[in-house]
Amino acid sequence: MKEKLTGAQALIRALEHENVDVMFGLPGGCILPAYDPLIESKIRHILVRHEQGAGHMAEGYAHVTGRPGVAMVTSGPAATNLVTPLCDAYMDSIPMVGITGQVPTAAIGTDAFQECDTVGITRSITKHNELVMSAQDLPMVVRQAFYIATTGRPGPTLIDIPKDVLQNEMDWYWPSDDEVRDSLPGYRPNAKGHTKMIKEAARMILAARQPVLYVGGGVLKARAAGVLRELAELTQIPVVTTLMARGAFPDSHPLCLGMPGMHGTATAVTAMQKADLLIALGSRFDDRVTGKVSGFAPDAKIIHVDIDPAEQGTVRRPDVPIVGDCRLVIEEMLKAIKDLLQSGETQADVGPWRSRVSGWREQFPLAYDQSEPGAALKPQFCLEKLRDGAPEGTIVVSGVGQHQMWTSQYWNFEEPYTWVNSGGLGTMGFAVPAAIGAKVGRPDKTVWAVDGDGCFQMTAQELVTASLERIPVKIGILNNSYLGMVRQWQEMFYGERFSEVNLSGTLPDFVKWAEAMGCVGIRVDDPQEVEAAIDKANSINDRPVVVDFRVAEDEKVFPMVPAGKSNDDILLHHSQDSRREFLK
Amino acid sequence: MSGSNPYGQDSQHHVLSVLVQNRPGVLARVSALFARRGYNIFSLAVAPTEHPDYSRITIVVDLQSAPLEQMTKQLFKLIDVVRISELDPRFSVERELIMVTVKATAEQRSQIVELTNIFEARILSVGVEALTVSLDGSPSAIDDFMKALHPYGIVESQRTGLVALPKLDRAAPSSAQSAASSNTTHSSQGKAR
Known part of the structure; x- marks a missing residue:
């Protein structure tokens, strides 16, 4: 005989079957039934102070673990508070499952208390969403939500569950992989790249004289950092890592040129401009990377590897489009290149290109003016000290704005999954909750959030959550x-x-x-105090720490490609202006 | 068939026949996607297919608003979309239905009946001072019919939007293949039940 469960019990058991170890949420009217069986569940629930915090925590958790983050909140205003994290996760392809309560089925459409059209509101910012109308459907819907969120191009999914569906009885079952697949006849993500295209790409790579590996977040999603390194080292092709891919290739590696784009290094930006071949791996030619599209990498042929066919040709038409998972495609690419080399083909000499690129790197390092004695701290100085004082493998999280760009520029990312930020949506207030989620996912690692004073004030209340739940994150505010x-x-x-x-x-x-x-609070306004404050923060591991770095208000982020301008019009730090000719 | 373009002089239309899972909200997903990405729709018709699990949405899209390739790729990202057939107007049979109520005084009635016969339309309802007629045909035939009726005074009209299927090859034996050669089909790799 089949086991009878309530919808709520089935939901929690389904989450356990999906190996959910932690979820972030806040209960309320319509989701109440689901919180009752949670008492007996082994799933850890982290009670947030605002539903947006739950969503960003789920994202931070997913960023560093690769497993889907789960946020559970009630209907109406709670669901709308979850909208920003869902959209953020959608833009940055973060696997995440949102669970929202809904008014009872009989009340749907009546403008009942705390009713809103959650699936309607979140339709364009989720990979898929579903309003569950029967308790019997819950296990299948949960399995579909996790399957869709984590396969193909990852993304957020949302399950909207009316209160009576949580209360009604159902016969427990757990669908098999095949049953899940068969229930989704329109969903067949293609992971394996086209063999002929990959061979063609291998030939182009060997023929290129000025190639650049343009690495995006898709490489991290595909767990492809290892094979990427093999590809770069085999071919000696320089690598740029976009904002979403920092850490996918070690910054200390001689082939690494750092971040491209609006606030990228002059070397990364210029190398792409002058390239004769861009090998785009899990990157999407975002406007912050290309600058004015008509002026972007004018002489480059394009190999574009992306698991999402809709990204191919959206901005720049590729010469060789390859739809597939970056890890599988790079593995095949490596094989194809090795085969060609073994059959007697030779690679074009990239030596002159590499020395040209090295020249740029020597001439155009990141630069800022040290503060005059007695003047305000420089944010870049604080970051250098933070970076140098951080234990190995520290995860760094940021909000959005100047501090985000400086962190991406000045941190040395050596390992994948040590950088968490909001790239596509640019969500101010992301850092504090995302850092908490990251620390929950990787309690073994030190987690530093570098935040701005504007961002911090948007979501700081989650530090109450962190204190109570004993999640010792560290926040450095570049104030x-x-x-x-x-x-x-x-x-x-x-x-x-x-x-x-x-x-x-x-x-x-x-x-x-x-x-x-x-939390422990520390204020720093003197350059002499910076190191001591950071040391103190690093030594505290039983509660969150907030360091308020009072920094110069007029400091600007350089280099910069002004919006709408070509990457050739990059603005350099004033100390490098006289060397501009080198970039021609 | 007249040479005029029913979707506007300079417009370039194309028909997408989209097989979707027959589930709540699927039409909203499709239309929301078109709105969100700025793709223009000339018409949209949706109805169940011979299989109860699936519906077919026939969309006439404006290729001036976005490349067809982008539209199909984005559409295909919707989980409920199972198969998309691009029907090139040159290689498809297209039909639309219109119902028109036209003013018809006693003197005019016979003229309208004559027009109805010429166009092979049908009279659905007869009133004291008006007639309701229906016509199914190509969009341009319907346009022509409307032009002919216009002088009498149109009270109201309703068009269904286009539906279409691939044109069959008259030569034996492999008609399906020939249709496929000029109309592209995007399908999930797995079995499309």
Whole structure:
């Protein structure tokens, strides 16, 4: 005889069957039934202070573990609070499963208390979503949600469950892999690349004289860092890692040119511009990377490897499109290249190209002006000290803005899955909750969030969650009392007309705020104090720490390709302007 | 068939025949995708197929708003979309239905009946001062019919939007193959039940 369960019990058991070890959430009216069987479950639930926090925690967890993050909240306002993280996860292809309560089936459409059209609202920001109308469907819907979120191009899925569906009885079952596949006849992600195309790509790679490996987040999603390194070392082709791919290739490697794009290194940006072949691996020619598309890498042929066919040719038509999983495709590519070499083909000499690239790297390192004695701290200086003081393998998380760009520039990423940030959506307030999620996923690692004072004020309340749940994250606020990136644009492109951009030099008191939330708070405004403060923060492991670095308010991020300009028009640090000719 | 383009002088239309799982919200998913990506639709018709698990959505798209390839690739990302057939107007049979209520005084009635006969339309309802007629045909034939009726005064009209299937080859033996040669089909790799 089949076992009778309530929908709520079936939901929690299904999550256990999906090996969910932790979920982030906040209960409320319609989701209440699901919280009852949770008491007996081995799944750890982390009670957040705002549903957006639950979503970003799930993302941070997924970023560092590769496993789907789970956020569970109630209907209406809770569901709408989950919208931002879902959209963030959709833009950055993060596997995540959102579970929302819904008003009882009989009340749907009546504008009942805390009712909203959750599946309608989240339709365009989830890979798939589903309103469950029968308790009997729950195990299958949960399996589908996890299967869809984690296969193909990963992304968020959402399950919307009316209260009575959670309360009704059902006969427990657990669908097999085949049953799940058969239930989704329209979903057949293609992981294996086209053999002929891969061979063609191998020939182009060997023939190229000025090639660049343009590595995006898809390489990390495919767990392909190892084979990427093999490919780069075999062919001696330089590598750029986009904002979403920092850590996919070690920054200390002689072939690594750092980040391309709007605030990328001059070397990475210029190498792409001058390339005769771009091998795009899990990257999508985002506008922040290409600059003005018509001026982007004008002489380059394109090999584009992406698991999502819709990314092929959206921005730049590839000469060789390969739809597939980056790891499988790179493995096949390596085989094809080795076969060609064994059959007597030779690779074009990339030596001159490499020395040209090395020349750029020597001439155009990241640069900033050290602060004058007695003047405010430089954010880049703080980052260098943070980086140098961080234990090996530290995971660094950021919000969005100047501090994010500086962190991506100045941190040395040596290992994959040590960098967590909001790339596509650019969600201010991402850092604190995402860091908490990352620490939950990797409790063995030190987790530093580098945040801005603007970002911090959007989601700081989750530090209460972190204190109570004993999740000892470290937050470094690069506090310039401005919305720094907005200030930079107003200074550079709006004639220094500063509009609604100054937050406050005095409020809030970040130290007191940190202490009120159960954290250790440290304020630093003297360059001499920076190292000691970082050491102290690194030594505290029983609670969260917040370090308030009071930094110069007028510091700008360089290099910079102004929006809408060609990458050839990159703006350098003023100390390098005189060497500009080298980039021609 | 007249040479005029029923979708506007400079427009370039194409027909997508989209087989979807017959589930709640699937039409919303498809139309939301078109709205979100800025793809224009001339018409859209949806109905169940011979198989109860599937519906077919026939969409006439405006190729000036986006490349066809982008539309099909994005559509195919929807989990509920099982198969997409691109029907090139040159290699498909297309039909649309219109119902028109036209003013018809006693004197005019016979003229309208004559027009109805010429176009092989049908009279569905007769009123004191109006007639309701229906016509199925190609979009341009329907346009022509509307032009002919216009002077009498159109009270109201309703078009269904286009439905289409691949044109069959008259030469034996492999008609299906020939249709496939000019109309592309995107299908999930697995069995399409």
